[in-house]
Amino acid sequence: MHRTRRTVLKGVWAMGALATAVAAGLLGPGRAFAAWNKGAFEAKSALDAMRALGMSNAEDSKNIEIRAPDIAENGAVVPIDITSNIPGTTSISVFIEKNPFPYTGTFDVSQGAMPFVHVRVKIGESSPVRVVVAAGGKHYTTAKEVKVTIGGCGG
Amino acid sequence: MAEPMKIRATLQGDVADVRVLMAHPMETGQRKDAAGKLVPLHFIQTITAQLNGKTVFAADMSQAVSRNPVFAFKVKGAKAGDKLSITWQDNTGDKRTDELVIRAAP
Amino acid sequence: MRLAFAALMAATGLLASCATPQRDHRPDAVAMMKRDFHAMGIAGMDRLNEDSVQAACNQHQDNPPQGVADKLQKEQLAAIKWPADGRLLGDWKSGERIAQDGRGMTWSDKGGAGGSCYNCHQIGPRESSFGTLGPSLYQFAKLRGYGADIQRYAYGKIYNAKAYNLCSQMPRMGHVGALTEQQMKDLTALLMDPASPVNQ
Amino acid sequence: MRHALVLGIVAAIAAAAPWPQATAQVPDPTAAEFDKFREIMEQDNPAELFEMKGEELWRARRGPKNASLEQCDLGLGPGVVKGAYARMPRYFADADRVMDAEARIVHCMITLQGFTYAALAKQPFSSLTRTPDPVSLVTYVAAQSRGMKISAPQSHPKERATYETGKAIFFYRAGAFDFSCASCHGSDDKRIRTQPLPNFTKPQQAIRAVQGWPGYRMTGGVMHSLQWRMNDCFRQQRFPEPGYASETVSALLAYLTVNANGHVYRGPGIKR
Numbered sequence: 001m002h003r004t005r006r007t008v009l010k011g012v013w014a015m016g017a018l019a020t021a022v023a024a025g026l027l028g029p030g031r032a033f034a035a036w037n038k039g040a041f042e043a044k045s046a047l048d049a050m051r052a053l054g055m056s057n058a059e060d061s062k063n064i065e066i067r068a069p070d071i072a073e074n075g076a077v078v079p080i081d082i083t084s085n086i087p088g089t090t091s092i093s094v095f096i097e098k099n100p101f102p103y104t105g106t107f108d109v110s111q112g113a114m115p116f117v118h119v120r121v122k123i124g125e126s127s128p129v130r131v132v133v134a135a136g137g138k139h140y141t142t143a144k145e146v147k148v149t150i151g152g153c154g155g
Numbered sequence: 156m157a158e159p160m161k162i163r164a165t166l167q168g169d170v171a172d173v174r175v176l177m178a179h180p181m182e183t184g185q186r187k188d189a190a191g192k193l194v195p196l197h198f199i200q201t202i203t204a205q206l207n208g209k210t211v212f213a214a215d216m217s218q219a220v221s222r223n224p225v226f227a228f229k230v231k232g233a234k235a236g237d238k239l240s241i242t243w244q245d246n247t248g249d250k251r252t253d254e255l256v257i258r259a260a261p
Numbered sequence: 262m263r264l265a266f267a268a269l270m271a272a273t274g275l276l277a278s279c280a281t282p283q284r285d286h287r288p289d290a291v292a293m294m295k296r297d298f299h300a301m302g303i304a305g306m307d308r309l310n311e312d313s314v315q316a317a318c319n320q321h322q323d324n325p326p327q328g329v330a331d332k333l334q335k336e337q338l339a340a341i342k343w344p345a346d347g348r349l350l351g352d353w354k355s356g357e358r359i360a361q362d363g364r365g366m367t368w369s370d371k372g373g374a375g376g377s378c379y380n381c382h383q384i385g386p387r388e389s390s391f392g393t394l395g396p397s398l399y400q401f402a403k404l405r406g407y408g409a410d411i412q413r414y415a416y417g418k419i420y421n422a423k424a425y426n427l428c429s430q431m432p433r434m435g436h437v438g439a440l441t442e443q444q445m446k447d448l449t450a451l452l453m454d455p456a457s458p459v460n461q
Numbered sequence: 462m463r464h465a466l467v468l469g470i471v472a473a474i475a476a477a478a479p480w481p482q483a484t485a486q487v488p489d490p491t492a493a494e495f496d497k498f499r500e501i502m503e504q505d506n507p508a509e510l511f512e513m514k515g516e517e518l519w520r521a522r523r524g525p526k527n528a529s530l531e532q533c534d535l536g537l538g539p540g541v542v543k544g545a546y547a548r549m550p551r552y553f554a555d556a557d558r559v560m561d562a563e564a565r566i567v568h569c570m571i572t573l574q575g576f577t578y579a580a581l582a583k584q585p586f587s588s589l590t591r592t593p594d595p596v597s598l599v600t601y602v603a604a605q606s607r608g609m610k611i612s613a614p615q616s617h618p619k620e621r622a623t624y625e626t627g628k629a630i631f632f633y634r635a636g637a638f639d640f641s642c643a644s645c646h647g648s649d650d651k652r653i654r655t656q657p658l659p660n661f662t663k664p665q666q667a668i669r670a671v672q673g674w675p676g677y678r679m680t681g682g683v684m685h686s687l688q689w690r691m692n693d694c695f696r697q698q699r700f701p702e703p704g705y706a707s708e709t710v711s712a713l714l715a716y717l718t719v720n721a722n723g724h725v726y727r728g729p730g731i732k733r
Contacts, residue, residue: 036200041217073495074679074733077221079502096219100185105216107228112211113204114170118227118505122183122219149390149491149655161509178510180589181682188590222682223507289622290629290712297707304701308636315634322632363654366637366699380653389491392653394645423639432638439637 040103046095046130049103055093055132058139061086064131066144075123075148082117086135089115093134097143098127123148157251164230164239166260171233173204173212174226175241177251181222199224199243206230207238235259287319301368314423323428330427338424341417341435344442349416349449353459356451359444360384366439374439376419376448381431384451385458395431401452403460416449491655499731508600508677508729511592511684515601518594524574533569535562535602546599546606547726550715552617559623561714563599563688564706570595582705586692587683599686600675600729607728611671613718620715623708627716630709631661636699642713644698646670656733667720673730680733687714 043049050056067081082092090110095102099122107117115133123129123146130143158178165172177199184196198218204211212228230239240254291309300306314333317325325333343349365374378384381394384401405411418425420435434440440448451457519530519542535545536553550561556568570576587596615621634641645653646661659669675686691710695703703709 036215041215069494069498071491071494073498076682077502077679079225079498081501099219101217101219103217104219105214108213109228111213112206112209112231114229114231116227116229117214118174118225120221120225122221158510159513161513163505174505176505176507176510178507186589223510223677225505225507227505286622286625286629287633289626290633293626293709293712294630294633294703297704297709298695298701299704301702304636304696304699306701308699308701311635315639318639319632319634323634367696368702369696390654392651394651394653394658430639430644432640437637 037103041101043103044101046097046102049095049101050132053093053103053106053132055134055139055141058132058141061133061140061142064133064140064142066129066131066142068129068144068146070145071147071149072123073149075125077120078123078146078148079118079120080129082119082131084115084133084135084140086115086133086140088136089133091134092117093132094119094121095130095132096121096123096127097130098125099123102130157249160241160243160251160253162239162241162253162255164233164255164257166233166235166257169232169234171206171230171237171239171257173228173230173239173241177224177226177243179222179224179243179245181218181220181224183218196246199245202226202241202243204228204230204239204241206233208240233257303366303370303372304368314427318428321428325427334424334427337421337427337433337436338417341420341424342442343416344446349412349446350453351443351446351448351450353447353450353454353457356447356449356457357385359440359448360451361388366437374434376434376440376444377432378448386461387458398452399459401459402455402457407453407455412449412453415452416445419445419448492657502679502731503727506677506729506731507682508675508684508731509604511597511600511675511677512604512729513601514592515597515599515604518598519601524570524576526573526575528573528575530566530569530573530598532573533566535565542602542605544606544609546603547609547611548606548614550620550623550711550718551614552619552623557619558708559620559711559715560706561687561711561718562602563595563686564711566595566598566602567706570598578706585705586689587685589681589683592684596675596684596686596689599688600684603675603726604728606726609726611668611718611721611724611726613715613722615719623712623715624719627712627714630713631716638699640698642694642698661717661720664720664723667717668724670717671721672724672727673732676730676732678732685732 037053040049040052043052047056050058063085065083065085068078072078080094082094084092091106091108092115093106094104096104104121105119109115109117126145126147128143128145130141132139132141160178161176163174179199180197181199182194182197184193186194188194196218199216199220202214202216204213211230214226235258237257238254239257240252242250242252244250294309295306298306298309311319314337317329317333359376360378362375363377363380364370365377379388379391381392383391383397383399386399401415402411419440421433422429422431423433432439435445451459454460522529532539535542536548536551537545546562549565550559552559553565553568560568567578567581570581571578581595584591585593585595587593615624631642634644643662645651645658649660651658659666661667661670674690675684678685688705688710691713692703
């Protein structure tokens, strides 16, 4: 199945019409993206990661909701709810800008999931959490600042 | 050996609210063990959720996802009796699949 | 007969405990702890023993009779080792670091300690993660004055809080050797230096 | 902006009282923010992974005697797990002492399965690489009291005596820093750094010594029980180390739990 999907992807790349194919759902039933994007995951800045993912042209949007604490109780486990209100949302990507490797993940909701995800992440220091949504072949973005405090003892 | 996941699915109309807990260390590769040696990167890279064998949700992720990961997502077009299976695979090639049959809303 | 019994009780100090039906469970507690605990790292079993101050505070629920408190406070005050060079103020910047550092004296610590000050006190204006077990020390000298007596009070209080208030909840940082003289000077400077952010 | 305002208020109060003896209790926006997200964290709690593991361990035939724990008497009769955690610590005649849940599980692992105390006490607390079996087991047992009223018994004379001993341990000041449990947990509305410190001498607050334990600790992402919590309190109290599953720990837990009697236990929780 993986092999099949990759073959399809190659063909799509050859046609130079990936975005169209994704939007049209041609890539089902596999994931909308290709192999785990090492280049993006190893990028040291959010912008570099977004470039590697072809998302660096994302435009600001008010139609993405990020629910995350203003101040996280513990940076090791920061809960984040993301909801996209952009019609035709296919994926949701998360970047924690101040982390050593900002790109945290992409959630593919194009094949039967609602444009929502809950995830818990590690945030090393206070940082904007940037979300990029892919919809209709375009990218949209917004960010929310999460502060990380130091702790006392106990618990 | 990979420990089982805990999966919960609650139907609201034809949308299944899926919540999943995974047992995984999610090592960042930056932590030192008691002997002062760096613990190698060890983290889940991909997740796939299938409803009756058809992929409905998938994720690629990094080591920045918290230890013992927690995810929630919502699957459209689900009904009681549907089989939901979730698979993760980590960077060492280790993988685990668990499944449950979605039950009618109480 | 009854009179003789009462006299005997009074003589042996048992009258008070007869008057209140509850018995003191502290001996049971201490015996149980001494059975169950073991030395670990720098924390030896001797730490389960009360010194004179701890004993007085434990016995009287942190409110010993005035006479007892006065006597012990005087002893504690007399035991303070003041800096030989007569200088009480070190470097407030270093003091801020020491105040932030909450390590020291547990069985998992090796030796040396920080002041743990922010665990319980508000101090500098930039640190919002402060405890409230102790009073705020923000603007410490600005409110109290920068004089030699206040300096001496600040240093002495850090060295041995029990010299000023016998059953104070604050540790005796100098008395037990948790902090060095230089560390205590630096902390005193954090509170007393006119240039310290504490006094802005 | 908000920060400046808070400091302004503190400064104003401090100026009005030149020798302030207590910090003004300003409303704490940080604590409110933490509380808001606590609920989300508790809704999907990795503690459940340990609960699953504990159930598997409870039913498995293990140890030198190749026995399961299904005959373990947690105080409500052999094999009765439901509701047992909410009724401990309690007196057990076969051990002639009051035991908290984990101490009792350890007792059963020794008597039924043939494990040795020395082996169980060697590394009794969770690390990043290992969760000891009694920790998973007590998480499972605790989960079977979810939603039940805490009612640690005080009917046996030894239960009453143990409560009093636990109380005396709670108030006993000693060690390098002159601390007792009460130094941090004996008065209202205090916090250490940003962590609120409940006053365990009051029933309304004592529940916070019990609620959320066993707890999944976000720091390190490990499961910890009340045995660990008490151990770490004594460490921070600058005391020597209490024995694992010892009477001292059970006595202290008896004091805290009895003070919390009547409150509803919500099951294993999540901790900072």
